[in-house]
Amino acid sequence: MVDFAFTEEQQLFRNAVREWCAKNLSLEKVREMDTKAEMPREIIKGLADLGLLVMTAPEEHGGTGADWITACIAAEELGYADISIAVPVFFLVESSWGFVVDRYCTEQVRDMVIRKAVKGDAFIGIATTEAGGGSDVAAFKTTAKKEGNEWVLNGEKTYISGTDEAQKMGGGYFVLARTSPPPSPKAMHKGMTGFYVPINAPGVEPMKRFEDMGRMAISTGGFLMKNVRLPDYHVIGEPENGFYVTMEGFDGARILIGAVCVGAAQRALELGMEYIKERKAFGQPIGKFEGIQFELADMWSDLEAYRSLIYRTAWMMDKRYKENRFSALEVTKYISACKLKIPRFAMQVFENVMLWFGAYGYTKECPLEMGVRGIMSYCIGAEGAVNVQRIIIGRELLGKEYIPYK
Ligand SMILES: Cc1cc2nc3c(=O)[nH]c(=O)nc-3n(C[C@H](O)[C@H](O)[C@H](O)COP(=O)(O)OP(=O)(O)OC[C@H]3O[C@@H](n4cnc5c(N)ncnc54)[C@H](O)[C@@H]3O)c2cc1C
Known part of the structure; x- marks a missing residue:
């Protein structure tokens, strides 16, 4: 049998991150940071106090030794709160690249950067x-x-x-x-x-x-x-x-990107649901029309499928590191599927929900446009272009002899 439930500890952790985000990363705050193009020091320090910075580093190096499921929970919650995805980017770059640097660096480098980065005193x-x-x-x-x-x-x-x-x-x-x-x-x-x-x-x-x-x-x-x-x-x-160290870092970054995009898409959907219950057209809340409800049902179903893919892949990654149970390349195939599909799905959710919002959705009074601008970076290619993910998946499905550029 398979147990899909989060542990009590993981649930408590999720609650703590969500609570911190509700206090410190409201959509108004996100808009302010987006307008000023700056991440305030107290946000970075807050992430550090929560133990989220380079959280994947072991405790003896200053991290919390978080596994990848826990890191994905943090990524999802940060994506849910900051739909512009600036804070999630800061978090995930450090969690993934801090992880590989810490894993393979000397003690001098660890002192120079990792032990400072976990406190928010270095990037x-x-x-x-x-x-x-x-x-x-x-x-x-x-x-x-x-x-x-x-x-x-x-x-x-x-x-x-x-x-x-x-x-x-x-x-x-x-x-x-x-x-x-x-x-x-x-x-x-x-x-x-x-x-x-x-x-x-x-x-x-x-x-x-x-x-x-x-x-x-x-x-x-x-x-x-x-x-x-x-x-x-x-x-x-x-x-x-x-090259191999780099690929390991990309694995961490790409799965966290998937989790961030699941969180952001969840938020967009919730904002959309609130709106379609209130907004009336032709004498009815627009949420009563099947044209809207069917879209909602499709998006929710896809979101749940992608969320499952993320946590199943994170579970594989944990098994790889803790029990050597899956090969690195087997896990990479699933990670590439997350990076290939989820940012583009999240973009689609934001686009559909913006359409529900009508003209208001096109203004900066509406938060959704921040999500479109942010998530696009992961569709374009930050931490790996979409076709590169397809090449990786094709290679793993057909064999190395089918790599197109060899
Ligand atoms: C906001 C942002 C932040 C970034 N941050 C970082 C960072 O911190 N560190 C860092 O090192 N990089 C960073 N990048 C760069 C990112 O990693 C690259 O954009 C990405 O690797 C793609 O490279 P490229 O932009 O040069 O596109 P190219 O490699 O030139 O690709 C262009 C297009 O061709 C397609 N393509 C390429 N090869 C093939 C192929 N064989 N078959 C079919 N199609 C193909 C790609 O899918 C893409 O659509 C960032 C990018 C962005 C947008």
Whole structure:
């Protein structure tokens, strides 16, 4: 038999996060942050006090040692509260990339960033994307060359989340760099190494913040690396193995994105249900019309299916880490299904509910437009484009020999 219920502890945790969000992340507050394009310090500190920052790190490293089901609960609740998804982005970038950095870093790096990030005193993010493209991770141009006991990094990373926050709070990025030429054109992913690069390291030059269309309270920017010299202990994981560390980080980020989008879609649906009970047309609340009710029933049914997919996948991920029960690639296939389907589904929910709201839905008095602007970032490709998820799923269903670019 399968038990689908959350444990009492998980339910209490959900209640605590929801209560904090109700007090601190009302839709009015979210609108204020969106307008000012800034995440207030007290919000970051509040997340830290709740134990949500890099919560996936073990207790001895300052985290709460949360499993992936618990992290998904937090993501869902934050997505429900902040439908602009800026705070959820901050949370999930740290939970996933903090997780892999903590898992594979040296004690020096842990002291430098992880133990500070859990308190909200540093930011830890991911910097793989380059101007030449993001999907083809193995084709990156950033290089790292060994000189004595140091590595010298050169390159440029762009479309990077949290660059302003990292500059304000301190901290830095998991950066992927080429450390040796690929052994063959079919093995471009080999010869890459992951590094922890502090944003204030000499030679790191942050670039201008982009004017994003959404998730305004968290920045997107980039940085140049000009002869950035890093001691050996900045290497994350085994040298030359950075591609695999990166893929593990994407797994964490992508499942949390799915959970955030489930939460945001739930909120949109609830806002919609309140509205269709009140708004009258042709002498009736519009919720009485089957044209509206049928849409609601379809969206609710899909939402429940996607929520189940998220928690089932998170359960697989926990089994993988705790019991070695599923292979990494088996779990990745399900994670890619979450990243492929759920952000686009959430967009559809926001669009449908906005239509219920009529002209009001098109104004900034209505909160829904913040969701459309925010969730679009995950449809476009933050933490991996949709077709990349399809390539991963196709590879796992048909076999490696069917990878199109090999
Ligand atoms: C708001 C935001 C925040 C971001 N934050 C970060 C961050 O913190 N760190 C970071 O490293 N990156 C970040 N990114 C970048 C993100 O990871 C990339 O956008 C993503 O990897 C896609 O890369 P790209 O934008 O260069 O698109 P491309 O790789 O150029 O892809 C363009 C289009 O081509 C399609 N495509 C690509 N390859 C194939 C193929 N083989 N077959 C079929 N279709 C294909 C893609 O699906 C996409 O639709 C962020 C992006 C956004 C929008």
